[in-house]
Amino acid sequence: xTTAASASPTTPPAIGTVGELRAAxxxxxxxxxxLRDNLLAMLREGRDPWPGLHGFESTVIPQLxxxxxxxxxxxxxxxxGQGKTRLLRTLxxxxxxxxxxxxxxxxxxxxxxxxxxxxxxxxxxxxxxLRVSWRHRSERYAEKLATPDTSVADLIGDVDPMKVAEGxxxxxxxxxxxxxxxxxxxxxxAINELPDxxxxxxxxxxxxxxxxxxxxxxxxLRLPLDVLVVASANPxxxxxRGRIITPLKDRFGAEIRTHYPTELDDxxxxxxxxxxxVAEVPDHLIEVLARFTRALRESSAVDQRSGVSARxxxxxxxxxxxxxxxxxxxxxxxxxxxxxxDLETAVEVLGGKVEFETGEEGRESxxxxxxxRTATAxxxxxxxxxxxxxxxVEAVENGAMITTGEQVTAREFLSxxxxxxxxxxxxxxxxxxxxxxxxxxxxxxxxALEGLYLAxxxxxxxxxxETVYG
Numbered sequence: 433x434t435t436a437a438s439a440s441p442t443t444p445p446a447i448g449t450v451g452e453l454r455a456a457x458x459x460x461x462x463x464x465x466x467l468r469d470n471l472l473a474m475l476r477e478g479r480d481p482w483p484g485l486h487g488f489e490s491t492v493i494p495q496l497x498x499x500x501x502x503x504x505x506x507x508x509x510x511x512x513g514q515g516k517t518r519l520l521r522t523l524x525x526x527x528x529x530x531x532x533x534x535x536x537x538x539x540x541x542x543x544x545x546x547x548x549x550x551x552x553x554x555x556x557x558x559x560x561x562l563r564v565s566w567r568h569r570s571e572r573y574a575e576k577l578a579t580p581d582t583s584v585a586d587l588i589g590d591v592d593p594m595k596v597a598e599g600x601x602x603x604x605x606x607x608x609x610x611x612x613x614x615x616x617x618x619x620x621x622a623i624n625e626l627p628d629x630x631x632x633x634x635x636x637x638x639x640x641x642x643x644x645x646x647x648x649x650x651x652x653l654r655l656p657l658d659v660l661v662v663a664s665a666n667p668x669x670x671x672x673r674g675r676i677i678t679p680l681k682d683r684f685g686a687e688i689r690t691h692y693p694t695e696l697d698d699x700x701x702x703x704x705x706x707x708x709x710v711a712e713v714p715d716h717l718i719e720v721l722a723r724f725t726r727a728l729r730e731s732s733a734v735d736q737r738s739g740v741s742a743r744x745x746x747x748x749x750x751x752x753x754x755x756x757x758x759x760x761x762x763x764x765x766x767x768x769x770x771x772x773x774d775l776e777t778a779v780e781v782l783g784g785k786v787e788f789e790t791g792e793e794g795r796e797s798x799x800x801x802x803x804x805r806t807a808t809a810x811x812x813x814x815x816x817x818x819x820x821x822x823x824x825v826e827a828v829e830n831g832a833m834i835t836t837g838e839q840v841t842a843r844e845f846l847s848x849x850x851x852x853x854x855x856x857x858x859x860x861x862x863x864x865x866x867x868x869x870x871x872x873x874x875x876x877x878x879x880a881l882e883g884l885y886l887a888x889x890x891x892x893x894x895x896x897x898e899t900v901y902g
Contacts, residue, residue, distance in 0.1 A: 444530045444566035450543045451560030453532055460544045463618055463658045464503035470526045471500055482522050485515060486701045487693035492519070495688045500526070504685025505641065507626065507663045509670055513741020514690040515702075516664040520575070520622045523662065527569035531618065535563035538610060539617040539655075540572075547617070547655050572619030574612055578628040584636045587611045588646055613640050613659060620660045627669035627676045637661075638680045668737060692729060692742070696722055702742050707749040711756040711768035714875050716811055716865055720775060721745045721752075723807035728786060733799050738787040747785065748778040755838060756871075763841045769871025772808070772878040773836050773899060779804055805886055812883030819860055821884060823852045828890045828902055834881060837898035842874035849877065 447453050461469065474481045475497075482493055492508075496519070499506050508516040533540045537551045543564050546552045555562055576587070584590070589611040613621050623629070629637070640646060641661055646653045667689070669675050693699040699722035700715075707713075725745040728734050752774040760768035779800050788796055828834070832850035849858065858877060862868070867876040881901045885892045893900050 442529065444568070445532075447532070447566075448564055449560060450555075450558075450562040450564060453543055453564055454560070458532065460542055463620075463660055464500075466528060467523075467526045467660065468501050468503065470528065471497060474526075481526060482519070483525070484705060485519060485522065486705070487695060487698035488515070488519070488690070492688055492690055495686065499686035499688065502685065505661045505683065506686045506688060507665055507670065507684045508688050508690050509665055509667045510690030511666065511692075511737070511739030511741075513739060513743045514692055515742065516690050517575075517622075517624060519690070520620075520624075520662050520664065521573070523620055523622075523660075524569050524573045527572055527620075529569055530566045531569070531572065532564045533567050533618075535565040539614055540567055540619070542618060547657075572616070573622070574616045574619065575622040575624065576612055578623055578625045580628065580630065582629055582633055584633060585609070585611055587613050587633060588636050588640060589614060608646075608653065610646075613637070613661075614646060614655065614657060616659050617655075618658050620662060623661070623663040625669075626663040626665045631677055634677045634680045638677070638683055641680075641683045692726075692739070696726070699726060699742075699745065703745050703749050706742070707746045707753075709749060709753040711753040711760065711770060712871065713749055713753050713756070713770045714865065714867070714872055716815060716879055717752060717770055717772070717775065717875070718749060719814070720772075720804075720807050720811045721748045721778070723810050724748070724804050727803040727807055728800075731799065731803060733789055733792050733795070735787040735789050740786060744782060744785045748782055751778045751781055759839055759841070763839060765841050765843075765871070767869060767871050769842065769869065769875055771836070771842070771871070771875040772882050773838060773840075775804060775808070777838065808879075808882055809886040812879060812886070815864055816861065816880055816883060819857065819864060819880070821857060821880060821889075823855045823857055824850070824880070825884060825889050827852060828884075831902075833900055833902040835898055835900050836874075836878055836881075839897060842871040845874045845878070846870060 447456055471481055481497075482488070485493070496506065508519065510516055532543050534543050534546060534551050534554065537546070537548065539548055541547050541551050543555075543562060546555045576582070589608050591607050591609070640657065646655060661684075663684070665676070670681065670687075693702060696719070700718050703718050703722060722745055725740055725742070728740045728744070729736065734740065752770040753768075755774040755777045756770040757768040759765065779797070783796050783800055786796075786800070788799070792799065827850035834845075834850070835848055836845050852858070858873075861880045862873045862876045865872075865876040865879070867873045881890065884890045885901060890901050893902070
């Protein structure tokens, strides 16, 4: 889903000087007021400030909205793949689409409120003729992944040796090369995995957040920075026993716990939204992957402190779509549609995305296969409950063999189905799952056969890339 921040920007205003800006009635709003006003306006108008986010409507979102209205810096706590980064990026949509800045200013200062020496001198020199540029809201969001090699210079700044070489003294504020946080003046700074910053970097960051001054190599530069700091962290690391210094932890006004989707429909929506599929993947297969992911999150064999990311199911959907396209291309099918047989290809490549508990070494594939079968059986029950498959079971018991596989086309599979006389059971299965094309019909009937196998009503043998139900 396209967010407000990623939508194509409109044309910026034609205003080019401070005098024109004042004549147009423009008023200066500080960042937190701007976010608060825009959020409240969207809520009044019934517009969704958080497009593309699923499962947070009654938990995370209300807490975040209250934090923004209060003007607090925010840290999101949660395991991997819970949508923390996406949520932070969505904050961009709460900024004004275009914001005026002093042309050429290093920190993007507002024309009414210059804060660096150079900008203050320019404002005094040119007055109402001071040139104004316009910055799009997408340029007012900066994101940094905290890594052990992150330096004070990256986030805060450092002395620029080239400027010193030009003849300026070390105490001159103009010798400073500003880091990410000062350069995000009047914008949002997002730090992912905050506790991974070294303690000395956390201290430097605390000083900026608390005192609004910058200390670089013993020189203090006081700047009234207007910055909203948001961050993400793993709950285990974000404790006094973890890797976060207590004063910085205390500086964030809101600590909000995120979570994985609690409803199956939300899990399915996330997969559909985020997966880039190169072939058609029917809804029932997306549901199998969603149930599979949820089962892993509840399994005692999986290390739940690491979590099972939403990317697990997303990668699974993309893998089975790739398997379908591979089959369609190599076998000359007109359409590429994923089927149950493609699910096994996902298990083969997704095991590395899950961290198992100590003691489960060697059983990883067994656990994944068992939970995938459980998810498939639940999906069959949800969609095909009440369909009478007795004639299909009887045909198999009487010797019918139904062959499928990664390289068996939908048409070959359908032509190999046993004839069930006047029965409309195949049509009923397909109607239940909304299958109309050959590929979709083959996938629907495969699901029913897999359900019969899991219910121990028919047998299954897999060898050499082929699966035979019999």
